[in-house]
Amino acid sequence: MGIRDLLFGRSRLKEASPEQLFALSTARVTLEAELGLRSAGRAGICFKPLSAGEFARAERELAELLEIAARDLGSHVSQSRDEHGFQWIVIEDPEFEDLVTTVHLVGTDLAARGFGGQLLAAIFRFEGRGRPVFWIYGYKRAAFWPFVPTGNGQERDNAEELALKAQLEGELPVEQDLSRWLGLFGAPV
Amino acid sequence: MSEVRRKALGRDVGLSARMLLTGGLLGLLYVVFAVVLFSILDVGLFAMVLLVGGLALFQYFTSDKLALAASGARVVGPDEAPALHAMVERLCALADLPKPKLAIIDSDVPNAFATGRSPKHAAVAVTRGLWERLEAREVEGVLAHELAHVGNRDVLVMTLASFFAMLAGVLTRFAMYSGMFGGGRGRDNGPPIWLIVLAVSVLTYAISFVLIRALSRYREYAADRGAAVITGAPENLMSALQKITGEMARIPQRDLRQVQAMNAFFIIPTNIGARALALLQTHPPTEKRLAALAEIARDMGRPV
Numbered sequence: 001m002g003i004r005d006l007l008f009g010r011s012r013l014k015e016a017s018p019e020q021l022f023a024l025s026t027a028r029v030t031l032e033a034e035l036g037l038r039s040a041g042r043a044g045i046c047f048k049p050l051s052a053g054e055f056a057r058a059e060r061e062l063a064e065l066l067e068i069a070a071r072d073l074g075s076h077v078s079q080s081r082d083e084h085g086f087q088w089i090v091i092e093d094p095e096f097e098d099l100v101t102t103v104h105l106v107g108t109d110l111a112a113r114g115f116g117g118q119l120l121a122a123i124f125r126f127e128g129r130g131r132p133v134f135w136i137y138g139y140k141r142a143a144f145w146p147f148v149p150t151g152n153g154q155e156r157d158n159a160e161e162l163a164l165k166a167q168l169e170g171e172l173p174v175e176q177d178l179s180r181w182l183g184l185f186g187a188p189v
Numbered sequence: 190m191s192e193v194r195r196k197a198l199g200r201d202v203g204l205s206a207r208m209l210l211t212g213g214l215l216g217l218l219y220v221v222f223a224v225v226l227f228s229i230l231d232v233g234l235f236a237m238v239l240l241v242g243g244l245a246l247f248q249y250f251t252s253d254k255l256a257l258a259a260s261g262a263r264v265v266g267p268d269e270a271p272a273l274h275a276m277v278e279r280l281c282a283l284a285d286l287p288k289p290k291l292a293i294i295d296s297d298v299p300n301a302f303a304t305g306r307s308p309k310h311a312a313v314a315v316t317r318g319l320w321e322r323l324e325a326r327e328v329e330g331v332l333a334h335e336l337a338h339v340g341n342r343d344v345l346v347m348t349l350a351s352f353f354a355m356l357a358g359v360l361t362r363f364a365m366y367s368g369m370f371g372g373g374r375g376r377d378n379g380p381p382i383w384l385i386v387l388a389v390s391v392l393t394y395a396i397s398f399v400l401i402r403a404l405s406r407y408r409e410y411a412a413d414r415g416a417a418v419i420t421g422a423p424e425n426l427m428s429a430l431q432k433i434t435g436e437m438a439r440i441p442q443r444d445l446r447q448v449q450a451m452n453a454f455f456i457i458p459t460n461i462g463a464r465a466l467a468l469l470q471t472h473p474p475t476e477k478r479l480a481a482l483a484e485i486a487r488d489m490g491r492p493v
Contacts, residue, residue, distance in 0.1 A: 007212075008205040009341040009411030011418045014285040048283055050421035052490040084279055085326060118421065120282050140285040154271040179287045182278045185271075 013117030016139035018107030020173050024124060024135060024144065025100050027171040031126060035167060037133055039096045040125040044189040045089045045106050046082075047118045058113045059087075062106065069105055073098040080188050086120060088188050099124070107139060121182065123147070125189045131157075133164065135172075136184060143175040144168075147183055154185050201414060208407045212350070215400045219353040222393040226360075229385055237363070241356040249348045253290070253305035253312045260302070262292035262314040273320065277313065280333050284419050286340055289313045299323055299433045303335035304344060311339040323429055330416055330426030331433075337415025343408050350404055354397040360390040398469075405471040410481055423486040427479055434475045 005012070031037040049055060063079070066089065070077045075093030082088060089106055093099045103122050110116055119139040126133045134147040146164035148157040161181070165174050175181060226234055248255070257264070267274040273291055281288045289303070289311035299319040305311030313335045319328060364387035417423035467474065 006342055006346070008208055009337075009343070009346075009408050009415070010205075011284070011337050011340060011411070011415030013283060013418060048279075048421055050489065051424065052421070054490045055421070083325075084276060085329070086279065118283070120279060138282060140282060154267050154274070177287065180282075182282045182288075183275075185275065 014140045016107055016111050016116035016119040017142040018104050018111065018119075018139060020142045020144075021100055021104045021107065021122065021137055023172050024137070025097055027168055028096050030168065030171055035164075036128045037126040038128045039099065040127045040132065040189075041092055041094045041096075041099065042189040043091050043099050043103050043122060043124045044187055045091075045103055045122045046086050046120045046184065046187070047089075047110065047115075048085075048120060049087045050115070050118060055115060055118075058110070058115055061113075062109050065109060066102070066106065069102055073102060075099065075102055077102070082186070082188070090188050103137075121184065123184055123187050123189055133160075134184070134187070134189075136182065138175060138180065138182065141175050141180055143173045145175040145181045147181070149183070149185055154183070156183055201410070204407055204410055204414075208404065208411075211400050211404045211407065215350060215397060215404070218393060218396055218400070222353060222357065222389060225389050226386070229382055237359060238356065241352070241359055245348055245352050245355060249306050249344070252344050252348075253310055256302065256304035257290075257292055257312055257314060260294055260314060262294045262312075264290050264292045264312070272325075273315070276325070276329055277332055277336075280329065280336055280419055284333075284336055284340055286336060287311075289336075289339060291315075293317060293320075297321075301331050301335055303338040305339065306344055307342065308339050313339070319433075323432055326422070326425045327429035327432065330420055330422070330429045333416035333419040334412050334426060336419065337412040338408070340415065341408065341411060343412070346408065347401070347405065351397070351401050354394060354401060357390040357393040357397065360386055361394055364390060402469055402471060406473045409472050410478065413478055413482055414485060417482060417485045417489070421489070423482045423489065427482045427486075430475055430478060430482075 004010075028039065049059065066077045069075075070091075073093060073095070075091055075095075075098055077092075078090050080088045080090065091099055091102045093102065103124075107116070107119060107122070110119060116139070121139060122137040124135045124137075126135065131148065131151060134149075135144050136147050137144050146161040146168075148160045148164070149155065150157050168174060256262075265273070270291065270293065273293075277291060278288055286308050289305065289308070290313070292312055292314040294300075294314055294316040296316040297318040298316055299322050301313065301315040301319055303311060303313045313332065315328070315332070319331060323331070364383045368381070368383040368387065413423075413426060416426045420426070472478075
């Protein structure tokens with residue numbers, strides 16, 4: 001936010017930058033080979049729907065676009081609304097590359113329609129170490145962070161998250177400000 | 190197309206102009222005040238500027254702790270208030286703000302405030318009543334309003350705006366005492382210095398008080414607009430405001446009490462009328478805020 005925005009108290013939502021998403025495709029090798037974490041073939045995109053008619057139209061067109069993309073790539077797409085009033089697009093695809101591509105497509109499409117600011121995060125599920133491990137991509141931060149819920153209420157395994165950060169830092173743009181590591185408990189992925 | 194329209198939502202040209210005018214008048218007033226003071230007082234003023242500066246800095250750096258302690262708010266962790274934390278986390282991620290400390294005030298009256306000198310040191314407090322009496326989407330609107338205050342750095346803006354008003358307030362008292370105790374003989378045959386200082390300080394204080402309050406009200410409109418931008422749903426804040434003021438009407442007006450606590454020097458006659466009283470409020474009247482939010486909702490393509 002610039003000084004003039006501050007002076008006049010103007011708020012604007014920071015635009016989303018989905019570009020860094022593809023870094024996860026490259027990091028997958030390390031995740032699998034060194035950490036024993038495999039993609040569960042599920043990813044979700046979380047955004048705040050607007051109450052405007054204009055946004056409803058954009059959402060409809062996005063759904064159509066996703067249907068076509070899903071048919072081409074062979075992935076399965078579903079939508080749901082969570083208890084916080086956020087909209088989820090859940091993508092299932094055994095091919096990790098296709099998963100990332102479809103998630104990226106949603107981000108670029110919403111951004112192109114001027115609604116990039118509504119994007120909250122994308123979340124990818126990994127398995128193979130007992131409890132699931134999630135990598136969250138923050139669209140406003142253009143960075144990833146790990147999320148390991150213990151399954152006990154809103155508890156996270158911070159030790160494991162920090163270990164994951166240290167191990168993946170070389171390959172992934174990992175969010176350095178720990179206070180930005182938003183959790184997504186009960187994500188539908 | 191939509192890109193342009195969406196960007197324009199965050200700004201209000203009329204509001205910006207009013208803020209600029211108010212800020213400009215305040216600056217001008219302060220310059221005149223400083224010039225007059227420096228030309229008549231040459232000793233002691235520097236020490237006083239330092240004192241008030243130190244006070245303002247202290248207030249600025251401890252604003253979060255002071256406000257939380259004064260309101261009896263208790264900082265709560267994610268295990269104590271998971272739903273509140275989850276809601277704020279998401280709003281922060283949308284607004285690209287670090288997550289503030291969260292506190293709960295054990296009061297039945299629905300209300301909330303934000304404090305802290307910077308987004309990194311911010312705290313947001315809500316009353317138990319806000320959480321219990323309002324629906325989740327309304328609470329979200331209120332929290333987004335408070336986060337907009339944090340993002341706009343309103344504590345910094347208001348501390349800066351009131352710095353010289355604080356000095357004028359201190360000087361007023363100082364001049365009164367020196368007058369009372371017979372200090373400060375006048376030069377030649379002019380009026381005694383303490384009288385000039387008193388007059389100038391009182392005038393500065395009075396004018397800046399009205400200007401600062403105006404600025405505060407404009408910042409409220411800006412935060413309302415920010416809440417609409419963050420949540421994308423101005424109607425949620427609108428219904429929250431209606432509920433809050435409905436509940437608030439039964440208790441003594443908080444703002445009025447603040448006015449009285451801040452300065453015993455001003456006596457506001459109760460029959461002065463709503464129009465004049467409105468000048469002294471920190472928040473705009475609810476009807477005006479609702480009207481402004483309805484306007485934003487129309488701009489968003491969502492008439493309410």
